[in-house]
Amino acid sequence: MLLTPRHIKASGGKPPEADKDHDKKAKGGELYGHYAANRRVLDKSAKYFVQKRKTSNDAGLSKAQLLELYRLLFETRRLEEHLVALYRQTQVVGGVYRSLGQEATAVGCAYGMRDGDYLQPLIRDLGATLTHGVMPLAMLRQYMAKATGPSGGRDLNTHFSDPNVGILGPVSMLGAMVPVLAGCLLASRFKKEDKAGLVFIGDGGSSTGAFYEGLNFAAVQKLPLVVVIESNHYAYSTPTTTQVPDGNLVRRAYGFGVDVSHVDGNDVLACYEATKLARERGLAGEGPTVIVSETYRRKGHAEHDNQAYVEDNEIEAWAKDNDPLDRYIEFLVKGKYTSKKALEKIRTEVEAELDAARDQAVAEEQPDAQTHLQAVFDDGNTPWPHYETWWRGGPTHREGS
Amino acid sequence: MPEITFLEAVNSALKEEMHADERVFLIGEDIGAYGGAFKVTGGMLDEFGPERIIDTPIAEAAVIGAAAGAAMCGMRPVAELQFIDFISCGGFDQLVTVAAKSRFRNGVPCPLVVRGPAGGGGRGGPFHSACPEMWFVSTPGIKVVFPATAYDAKGLLKSAIRDPDPVLFLEHKFLYRRIKDEVPNEDYVVPLGQALERRAGDEMTIITYGAMVHTSLEAAEELSKNGHSVRVIDLRTLVPLDEDTIVKAAIETSKVMIVHEDTRRGGLAGEIAAVINENAFDYLDGPILRVTAPDTPVPYAPSLEDAFLPQVSDIVTKANELLQY
Numbered sequence A: 001m002l003l004t005p006r007h008i009k010a011s012g013g014k015p016p017e018a019d020k021d022h023d024k025k026a027k028g029g030e031l032y033g034h035y036a037a038n039r040r041v042l043d044k045s046a047k048y049f050v051q052k053r054k055t056s057n058d059a060g061l062s063k064a065q066l067l068e069l070y071r072l073l074f075e076t077r078r079l080e081e082h083l084v085a086l087y088r089q090t091q092v093v094g095g096v097y098r099s100l101g102q103e104a105t106a107v108g109c110a111y112g113m114r115d116g117d118y119l120q121p122l123i124r125d126l127g128a129t130l131t132h133g134v135m136p137l138a139m140l141r142q143y144m145a146k147a148t149g150p151s152g153g154r155d156l157n158t159h160f161s162d163p164n165v166g167i168l169g170p171v172s173m174l175g176a177m178v179p180v181l182a183g184c185l186l187a188s189r190f191k192k193e194d195k196a197g198l199v200f201i202g203d204g205g206s207s208t209g210a211f212y213e214g215l216n217f218a219a220v221q222k223l224p225l226v227v228v229i230e231s232n233h234y235a236y237s238t239p240t241t242t243q244v245p246d247g248n249l250v251r252r253a254y255g256f257g258v259d260v261s262h263v264d265g266n267d268v269l270a271c272y273e274a275t276k277l278a279r280e281r282g283l284a285g286e287g288p289t290v291i292v293s294e295t296y297r298r299k300g301h302a303e304h305d306n307q308a309y310v311e312d313n314e315i316e317a318w319a320k321d322n323d324p325l326d327r328y329i330e331f332l333v334k335g336k337y338t339s340k341k342a343l344e345k346i347r348t349e350v351e352a353e354l355d356a357a358r359d360q361a362v363a364e365e366q367p368d369a370q371t372h373l374q375a376v377f378d379d380g381n382t383p384w385p386h387y388e389t390w391w392r393g394g395p396t397h398r399e400g401s
Numbered sequence B: 001m002p003e004i005t006f007l008e009a010v011n012s013a014l015k016e017e018m019h020a021d022e023r024v025f026l027i028g029e030d031i032g033a034y035g036g037a038f039k040v041t042g043g044m045l046d047e048f049g050p051e052r053i054i055d056t057p058i059a060e061a062a063v064i065g066a067a068a069g070a071a072m073c074g075m076r077p078v079a080e081l082q083f084i085d086f087i088s089c090g091g092f093d094q095l096v097t098v099a100a101k102s103r104f105r106n107g108v109p110c111p112l113v114v115r116g117p118a119g120g121g122g123r124g125g126p127f128h129s130a131c132p133e134m135w136f137v138s139t140p141g142i143k144v145v146f147p148a149t150a151y152d153a154k155g156l157l158k159s160a161i162r163d164p165d166p167v168l169f170l171e172h173k174f175l176y177r178r179i180k181d182e183v184p185n186e187d188y189v190v191p192l193g194q195a196l197e198r199r200a201g202d203e204m205t206i207i208t209y210g211a212m213v214h215t216s217l218e219a220a221e222e223l224s225k226n227g228h229s230v231r232v233i234d235l236r237t238l239v240p241l242d243e244d245t246i247v248k249a250a251i252e253t254s255k256v257m258i259v260h261e262d263t264r265r266g267g268l269a270g271e272i273a274a275v276i277n278e279n280a281f282d283y284l285d286g287p288i289l290r291v292t293a294p295d296t297p298v299p300y301a302p303s304l305e306d307a308f309l310p311q312v313s314d315i316v317t318k319a320n321e322l323l324q325y
């Protein structure tokens, strides 16, 4: 694997090393935060996992939950592949932004939250959106600007919201949603609701002023905000070393005076576990946690980007050695949590569901042009479908559901 | 009815709305123990506690962003900017990107109020004297209010807080302690989107808002000494704009002049002139004229700032020009 100086140490197709003495150090107060060390559950050989963990898994997930996670990971990847196909058929309005290779972060982190919590995904967090409870059909409609999409064809991809189901779609202005999520949690505090918030941001987006202001405000107010920095090596074409000295997002995160968790972002269980703990801390009144997730964007910024700026072999190495789905399957099978056959069954089911959703969405209409002046202000018009048409609810086996 | 200052009117609107609706809270810099840079929120920390009077870091993106998030999740936040000039910092994005577009793009109402001291005359120089209204007048999805009296400040702020959409509420800092008028003790509102005829007249109309209402009224009084009958219209709300009252005045007086403290190019006067052209062109007996600040930043020295701000004499001179037609 080629390690170029512009990449941070932990990268290069290898997950960051787990710190074996982490718990001891944390107890002794050596670590600034509770989860300062690298968090990793999965191992290619499932060895670390087996040695360290007595119970079925440290994350404490049941078999049904482990399989549910697999279903979500697979669904995310396949749904994106459908979107790419539709894009090539010019059915998609605008671009397709892939999360290939980083699905574990979106899915795992969202799985660590609960029904009713607030989620702010970014374009590359389709997996988090599905995990929190949005139907794949809704995403297909969104990408094709259908009237039936959650935004009624008024905004793109993951850009749709309904606080009633905890979905706060992003605006394109990176960083802007961090203070907004803090505000949602302020509202929850007023209403005495037990809600936490999960906000995703890229390595690039974490350089914005709004990100700083929002996180700092949440920290001062001790709001239960979980901030996941998806450190996927690139912001469009810009490497992380251009965002922050040495590309060290972990060090920067400590500057906020919050707890920092450094996770192997291609390890779905590590992402899940880190988020679950961060959520619990937040709700215990200990404030926000930043989870820096080490992952890798295997596709270009969007489908149009040919990635000419990427070193030779880099993408291939990540695909070969560190694919989040491959790693998870290996863990599930080697750890005897399931059989290859059971996984195959899940895949078949998901494929059928996605095929049907695609056919349905393709056949639907764009919004009626007559509605374009509606609802700038409250004028009694509601040109967006009710969430019941796009919300399937959180995963059946997710904790708290 | 008791007479109270513009500032007291804002303060009492905030207090009354907080008592009436537990969803209302305030968020901003130095608004708690200190009571705000201009003391608009004086005494409110004691009355409502730090949960509802939230002091923030110096972070306008956080102030307005958190207010927007809370508004989207069912609260009625009122965000204070220490000086409205700081809207150019991160809060601008929160207002025009997050708040203004939330309903249209997602069907999520964002009923927040952003309020703060605006305007010149206080010798504040280029960074503490702004009239930022046009940045927001040209942003679909935000209502813009700029009151001129204590009565209106209170009634309009109550409307703004109860409104289901984002409202930018501009308080002219020169008026805070200089303007005093009768304000009822009972609850009342002044609806958004309704201009008010401050002075009757049939020879010409001055359309204005904010502190320039007072300057224009003085000018109209002076013109009346020469026998001229000048109508003065206070817009009070810039979005929604009361086009009916504007067009009616153009039709009835046939001569219209627009006065604003904001700078000239792209100022509201141009928009009002267009509305009149489209709806009352045949009735006009002369050009639509404007008296505005020139296209420069607000200067600091009193000699410079006085030259920058429209004065009574500027309005009288221009009105006499128009009355020639």
Ligand SMILES: Cc1ncc(C[n+]2csc(CCOP(=O)(O)OP(=O)(O)O)c2C)c(N)n1
Pocket: A122, A124, A172, A173, A174, A175, A201, A202, A203, A204, A205, A206, A208, A230, A232, A234, A235, A236, A297, A301
């Ligand atoms: C404030 C802001 N500036 C610029 C852009 C344009 N832009 C969209 S995505 C992107 C790259 C984002 O990179 P990163 O935050 O690392 O997220 P990733 O795409 O890697 O998930 C840029 C520059 C934007 N959306 N917002």
Ligand SMILES: [Mg+2]
Pocket: A202, A203, A204, A230, A231, A232, A233, A234, A235, A236
């Ligand atoms: Mg990135």
